Amino acid sequence: MTVLGVDLGGTKCLGVALQDGEVVGEVRLPTPAGGDALLEVLSTVVDRLRGSSTPEAVGVGAPGLVDRDGVLHFAANLTLEGELDLRSALAERLGVPVQVDNDATCAAWGERAHGAARGFDDVVLVTLGTGIGGGIVVAGRVVRGANGFAGEMGHMVVDPQGPLCPCGQRGCWERFASGSGLGRLGREVARRGGAPRLVELAGGDPEQVRGEHVTLAVGEGDEAAVEVLVRFAWWLGLGLANLANIFDPEAFVVGGGVVGAGDALFTPARRAFAELLQGADRRPPISVLPAALGERAGAIGAAYLAAEAAGG
Numbered sequence: 001m002t003v004l005g006v007d008l009g010g011t012k013c014l015g016v017a018l019q020d021g022e023v024v025g026e027v028r029l030p031t032p033a034g035g036d037a038l039l040e041v042l043s044t045v046v047d048r049l050r051g052s053s054t055p056e057a058v059g060v061g062a063p064g065l066v067d068r069d070g071v072l073h074f075a076a077n078l079t080l081e082g083e084l085d086l087r088s089a090l091a092e093r094l095g096v097p098v099q100v101d102n103d104a105t106c107a108a109w110g111e112r113a114h115g116a117a118r119g120f121d122d123v124v125l126v127t128l129g130t131g132i133g134g135g136i137v138v139a140g141r142v143v144r145g146a147n148g149f150a151g152e153m154g155h156m157v158v159d160p161q162g163p164l165c166p167c168g169q170r171g172c173w174e175r176f177a178s179g180s181g182l183g184r185l186g187r188e189v190a191r192r193g194g195a196p197r198l199v200e201l202a203g204g205d206p207e208q209v210r211g212e213h214v215t216l217a218v219g220e221g222d223e224a225a226v227e228v229l230v231r232f233a234w235w236l237g238l239g240l241a242n243l244a245n246i247f248d249p250e251a252f253v254v255g256g257g258v259v260g261a262g263d264a265l266f267t268p269a270r271r272a273f274a275e276l277l278q279g280a281d282r283r284p285p286i287s288v289l290p291a292a293l294g295e296r297a298g299a300i301g302a303a304y305l306a307a308e309a310a311g312g
């Protein structure tokens, strides 16, 4: 059985072809702005992936509120004028069954099928990218909620007086613990003159400091960057503690580019998590694990969810 999965990200659109569970092809294109352009790029990725053979199904992961009919209603980090009926529009263009889910829901399912969440029936995935995505597996099943909108952990408010979020609220968790949150924390220190190496990596302008500069400088052993990452890890631990109180998972799987920082991130994050978790020393430990599938997790999971929806 051949199924295709496409992850529509804030910056890139990444598709994979899966044949009997193995990745046999990959295509990536930049994500454009606007609904029609998004449909166009999704169709192009699918066309390039499928070559001459017709896949049984196509799965798409989209970064926002995707309802159970595959309509994208709202996406804080995409330029979208209104709602976008991704499933119908794509099914019509492609002539195959299309399944659309939230991007992080897809990533959670991908990690459970093939990655770090394998073997766990109760597991929560968080992806730290432009925003924070959340995917929830309870009793071995993906949780979508009444409308399909479950798992919007990035918009859990952790500081009501905090920075504005593109979603319109203040102090959402993703303002602190996403890849862009890491950049923001880095810029705060850089503006005060406390992180010369970060400013240097950003081409001399503190306003250009991004998350990648922080992780790069951490790799070089820069102390100021390590401090920024430890603050970031505290925010990550705080959110995970809140989620653990709600879901009581066996494990968390954490994905996104910043996971490349390894122990420099995971050691302080696990420490903060243990400090902030209710009754931490009276309950079985909850593992906090790095994701295993990297940037392909969402596309792989989207393909699996599409295969399941198509009865495969």
Ligand code: BGC
Binding pocket: 062, 063, 064, 065, 075, 076, 077, 102, 103, 104, 127, 129, 130, 131, 132, 133, 134, 152, 154, 155, 174
């Ligand atoms: C969106 C989520 C999405 C996440 C990661 C958040 O801002 O609200 O739906 O999963 O970003 O893309």
